Amino acid sequence: MTPKPDPRRRYHHGDLRNALEAAALELVAERGPHGFTLAEASRRAGVSVAAPFRHFANREALLAALALRSFAEQERRFADAVSAAAEPVAQLAAFAAAYVQFAIDERALFDMTFGADIDKASYAELEQAGQRVLDVILAPALRLCPDPRAALELVYAVGAVAHGYAAFLREGVLGIDQEAGVRAMHGAARGAEALAEALADGDRPMKL
Amino acid sequence: MTPKPDPRRRYHHGDLRNALEAAALELVAERGPHGFTLAEASRRAGVSVAAPFRHFANREALLAALALRSFAEQERRFADAVSAAAEPVAQLAAFAAAYVQFAIDERALFDMTFGADIDKASYAELEQAGQRVLDVILAPALRLCPDPRAALELVYAVGAVAHGYAAFLREGVLGIDQEAGVRAMHGAARGAEALAEALADGDRPMKL
DNA sequence: TGTGCGGTGTTAATGCTGTTCACATGGCAC
DNA sequence: GTGCCATGTGAACAGCATTAACACCGCACA
Numbered sequence: 001m002t003p004k005p006d007p008r009r010r011y012h013h014g015d016l017r018n019a020l021e022a023a024a025l026e027l028v029a030e031r032g033p034h035g036f037t038l039a040e041a042s043r044r045a046g047v048s049v050a051a052p053f054r055h056f057a058n059r060e061a062l063l064a065a066l067a068l069r070s071f072a073e074q075e076r077r078f079a080d081a082v083s084a085a086a087e088p089v090a091q092l093a094a095f096a097a098a099y100v101q102f103a104i105d106e107r108a109l110f111d112m113t114f115g116a117d118i119d120k121a122s123y124a125e126l127e128q129a130g131q132r133v134l135d136v137i138l139a140p141a142l143r144l145c146p147d148p149r150a151a152l153e154l155v156y157a158v159g160a161v162a163h164g165y166a167a168f169l170r171e172g173v174l175g176i177d178q179e180a181g182v183r184a185m186h187g188a189a190r191g192a193e194a195l196a197e198a199l200a201d202g203d204r205p206m207k208l
Numbered sequence: 209m210t211p212k213p214d215p216r217r218r219y220h221h222g223d224l225r226n227a228l229e230a231a232a233l234e235l236v237a238e239r240g241p242h243g244f245t246l247a248e249a250s251r252r253a254g255v256s257v258a259a260p261f262r263h264f265a266n267r268e269a270l271l272a273a274l275a276l277r278s279f280a281e282q283e284r285r286f287a288d289a290v291s292a293a294a295e296p297v298a299q300l301a302a303f304a305a306a307y308v309q310f311a312i313d314e315r316a317l318f319d320m321t322f323g324a325d326i327d328k329a330s331y332a333e334l335e336q337a338g339q340r341v342l343d344v345i346l347a348p349a350l351r352l353c354p355d356p357r358a359a360l361e362l363v364y365a366v367g368a369v370a371h372g373y374a375a376f377l378r379e380g381v382l383g384i385d386q387e388a389g390v391r392a393m394h395g396a397a398r399g400a401e402a403l404a405e406a407l408a409d410g411d412r413p414m415k416l
Numbered sequence: 417t418g419t420g421c422g423g424t425g426t427t428a429a430t431g432c433t434g435t436t437c438a439c440a441t442g443g444c445a446c
Numbered sequence: 447g448t449g450c451c452a453t454g455t456g457a458a459c460a461g462c463a464t465t466a467a468c469a470c471c472g473c474a475c476a
Contacts (some may be wrong), residue, residue, distance in 0.1 A: 011455055012442070034242075034325045036400065039433060047454070050436080054453050059434065075223075115323025117242045120380060130381060153391075156382065157399045160372025167371055172328060172339060183361075191365045191403055198402030220424055220471070247462060255425070258465080262424055267463065419476080425462065426469065433462070446448085 017055040019045040021066055025108045033111040038062070063116050064123045070109040071129035074102055078136045088140035089196045092158050095137045096192035099162035100185045103170055111164065134159050144200040154199045161191040225263040227253040229274055233316045241319040246270070270326050272331045278317040279337035282310055286344045296348035297404045302364045303345045304400035307370035308393045311378055320372065342367050352408040362407045369399040 013019065023041040038059050042049045056062040081098035085091040093183045112118075113130070119172040120126055134155050141151040141158075165174075174180040219225065231249040246267050250257045264270040289306035293299040311318040320326075321338070328334055342363050349359040349366070359400040373382075384390040 010442095010454095016453080028222055032327070033323070037433070038435090048456070049434080050456080051454060053435070062235030084342065114375060114379060115241070119240070127380070130379075132404075139250045153395060154365060156373070156376065157369065157395055157402075159381075160376055160399065161365065161403075163374070164368025164370070167322060167375060168364065168368055171338075172335070173342075173367075187361060187365055187368065189406070191368065194365075194406030195369075195399055195402050198406060199398070218425095224424080245462070246464090257425080258424060259461085261464070307431075417476095419474100421472105421474090423472095424470085426467100428466090428468100430465080431463095433460100435459085437458080439465095441453085443450105443452095446451085 001158060004085075007101075007133055013047055016045060016047060016051060020052055020055065020062060021069070024062060024066060028108040033116065045204075060118055060122070063112060063118050064126055065107070065154065067112040067116060067123075067126055068129055070106070070112045070191055071126070071133055073106065073109060074099075074113075074133045076125070077102055078133065082140065088143040089193055089200075091136055091140040092154075092192040092196045093189040096158055096162035096188035097185045100166050100169065100181070100188045103166035104181045107170070110170070114163075114167070116153070144196055146201060149172060150199065150201065154196065157195045157199060158192045161195060162188045165191070221253065221259070223251060223253055223324065223348055224255060224259060226259055228263065228270060229277070232270060232274060236316040236319055245273070250391065258284065268330070271320060272334055273327050274317070275320040275324060275326060275331075275334055276337055278294055278314070278320045279334070281314065281317060282307075282321075282341045283337075283344060285310055286341065290344055291362055292350065296351040297401055297408075299348040300362075300400045300404045301397040304366055304370040304373075304396035305393045307367075308374050308389070308396045311374035312389045315378070318378070322371075322375070347406075352404055354409060362404065365403045365407060366400045369403060370396045373399070392394065 001068065005023040020041050023044040024036050026044065027036045027040060038052050039049045041062075042052055045051075050060065056065065078098050080097050081094040082091045085094040118126070137155055137158060139156040142148065145154055165184045168174050169184040172180075174184055177197060228249050231252040232244050235244045235248060241395065247257045247262050249270075250260055253259075260270065264273065286303050286306050289302040290299045293302045326334070345363055345366060346359065349362040350356070353359040353362055373392045374384050377388060377392040382392055
């Protein structure tokens with residue numbers, strides 16, 4: 001046998017950090033958002049249960065690292081989606097649709113960012129990364145609402161409707177079949193359009 | 209010492225089920241959504257760690273019971289809020305505001321219903337109770353959209369924006385001060401109005 | 417007024433978890 | 447070639463959910 005038919009057999013794993021993150025995502029995908037266990041991830045990576053602590057301060061730190069990756073991936077995807085549309089309203093709708101699409105395609109990654117066991121206050125970078133995700137639609141919002149304060153409100157409104165549909169979909173509120181996903185994407189996109197047109201400057205402010 | 213300076217000292221607690229639920233809510237309020245532990249709740253109720261299993265099949269069942277209480281309380285509150293408004297659009301806005309208000313006032317209860325460790329599929333009553341919460345705005349939605357299918361879409365859209373703001377607030381995305389809560393309520397209410405007017409029949413369907 | 421049964425509690429034990437510690441290994445800089 | 451340091455190991459600990467066997471005691475029934 002060559003010395004390493006399986007890289008995990010070596011005393012030094014070589015890429016344990018990534019292996020652990022991958023195993024964690026696997027576990028979340030298989031067992032749900034709380035099915036992740038340091039011990040099980042270690043087992044899958046072929047190392048002892050103490051090994052992860054050389055790479056992460058604790059269990060939460062591993063989850064935080066994954067949440068960071070999730071936000072980065074979201075930012076990338078949503079920026080692509082936004083830049084594929086021309087008009088601000090369409091850009092906001094594209095963002096909302098992409099948000100729901102991400103929750104479908106990368107359910108495990110999506111689950112890391114909300115409701116995971118992460119005390120966000122302990123990870124300042126996480127908050128910033130989360131904000132950057134919403135910053136993706138700041139430019140189109142500003143084209144609709146030149147007042148920065150109003151634009152920010154539009155950003156949050158569109159983010160809220162997108163996140164709401166994604167959360168409903170994830171919880172099965174809209175059903176568990178594939179069509180539920182399609183309805184969620186359409187609903188989110190249509191909701192974003194409605195909010196954009198209602199909150200855009202030039203329209204009358206809503207009564208009360 | 210008298211035999212029972214503390215009612216919890218008796219061999220039979222008398223109201224352990226409720227005591228455990230109360231302790232669980234206390235723990236979630238103190239330590240966050242995942243700070244709940246059967247063992248700690250038992251300690252606070254003054255019983256052994258095995259006692260809870262006389263009242264709940266397992267840890268998840270206790271959480272499910274609380275989620276059920278949460279949905280019931282939501283239904284009650286939201287129905288009140290809706291019936292306090294006259295016009296359908298205002299009713300939807302009142303629902304959204306009340307939704308966020310609930311997330312503020314009863315954070316622990318709110319946390320039980322989303323992202324808790326409950327496998328909803330195992331608790332059919334939970335799904336029904338969750339649906340009933342949204343049914344609260346079915347009547348006003350039907351007044352705006354006589355077509356039941358369109359009305360349901362409006363229900364989900366308003367629910368999504370309300371839930372999105374509540375989730376953002378809970379995660380600190382909108383800030384952690386009291387004013388963030390106010391902004392979330394206003395945003396949710398305004399978003400609900402915008403969605404209601406955009407999706408109401410008689411208006412032109414959104415382009416695309 | 418006794419009596420026994422069932423619901424509700426206890427103790428003890430199991431196996432899993434996160435975390436820490438002292439120690440082992442081995443690749444890389446010198 | 448040698449020694450250092452990052453990265454691994456194994457053993458240990460405490461806390462957790464869960465189960466099983468046993469203890470208590472109030473209430474229905476005689």
